[in-house]
Amino acid sequence: MPDQNPLFPAFLKLENLRVLLVGGGNVGLEKLTAILRSSPDTAVTVVSISFLPDLRALAASHPRLQLIERGWLETDLDAADIVFAATDDPALHRRIKAAARARRLLVNVADTPDLCDFYLSSVVQKGQLKVAISTNGKSPTVAKRVRAMLEEALPDELDEVLQQMTVIRNKVAGDFAAKVKSLNAVTAELAGGKAYESPATKKWRRVATGSLLAVGALLASRLFRRPE
């Protein structure tokens, strides 16, 4: 049995929480972009000694985004429910983590999995459908590739299906078990029907994964070979 990924997936109503982001450089901008792409109305306070222009520009289109131009203070945690640390100062990250821990706040520290209580994921979005991908930090690049694979494979019409299902869901009668039965029947085609995937597509996917494995093995053996 291979090792399992022990992370627990959940979808946060981030708009109900106060987010503190420390660091307004490249990595801070990446984190902020990820937050606002999924949850644009979130109240985010960014504390940083300096801000990239692109990050300042985001504040213009997001009224609940607040920028505070100074170094991080422990009291910044007073108004936070969840914390992202993305500065270029590892010692500061350890201090933020310790102070947040004492207050039982959850923290994500850029580039430091050991200090993280949670990780960001690669996200596939088709309207109301959202798929989050985690490799447990083993390879964010593979997470990114799987995202692209799913973006391509999942039909855009899925969002329309979701809209229709909401209507049907509100209309089907009966007790809980009867409802589950009829909703399963309506959606059976999605999971097993011919609309799902042709044998040729499945085969192509296996070949692509196989060749990635082969190239990966070759690269790994080159990278880790002892010098002669």
Ligand SMILES: C[C@@]1(CC(=O)O)c2cc3[nH]c(cc4nc(cc5[nH]c(cc(n2)[C@H]1CCC(=O)O)[C@@](C)(CC(=O)O)[C@@H]5CCC(=O)O)C(CC(=O)O)=C4CCC(=O)O)c(CCC(=O)O)c3CC(=O)O
């Ligand atoms: C643990 C985690 C913690 C966290 O950040 O939350 C983490 C950690 C680290 N990332 C590193 C590097 C890179 N990260 C990316 C990209 C993404 N990284 C993201 C998440 C995560 N990254 C969490 C685990 C997610 C998982 O389960 O896999 C994504 C999914 C979401 C997001 O950040 O928005 C986003 C893809 C978004 C998309 O496009 O779909 C790329 C590729 C690129 O940018 O093209 C590279 C360079 C190539 C490479 O290294 O693979 C390094 C080494 C830094 C160094 O070398 O110094 C560390 C630290 C370490 O591993 O020690």
Ligand SMILES: NC(=O)C1=CN([C@@H]2O[C@H](COP(=O)(O)OP(=O)(O)OC[C@H]3O[C@@H](n4cnc5c(N)ncnc54)[C@H](O)[C@@H]3O)[C@@H](O)[C@H]2O)C=CC1
């Ligand atoms: N840029 C990238 O894509 C990558 C960066 N990294 C690492 O991630 C770290 C961050 O990188 P960048 O965001 O590019 O750096 P950056 O220099 O662009 O941003 C760092 C930000 O932290 C702020 N800061 C510093 N001390 C602070 C303090 N005491 N309080 C509040 N804010 C403070 C700075 O004002 C700045 O805005 C670096 O250690 C870098 O080596 C690693 C991999 C890739």
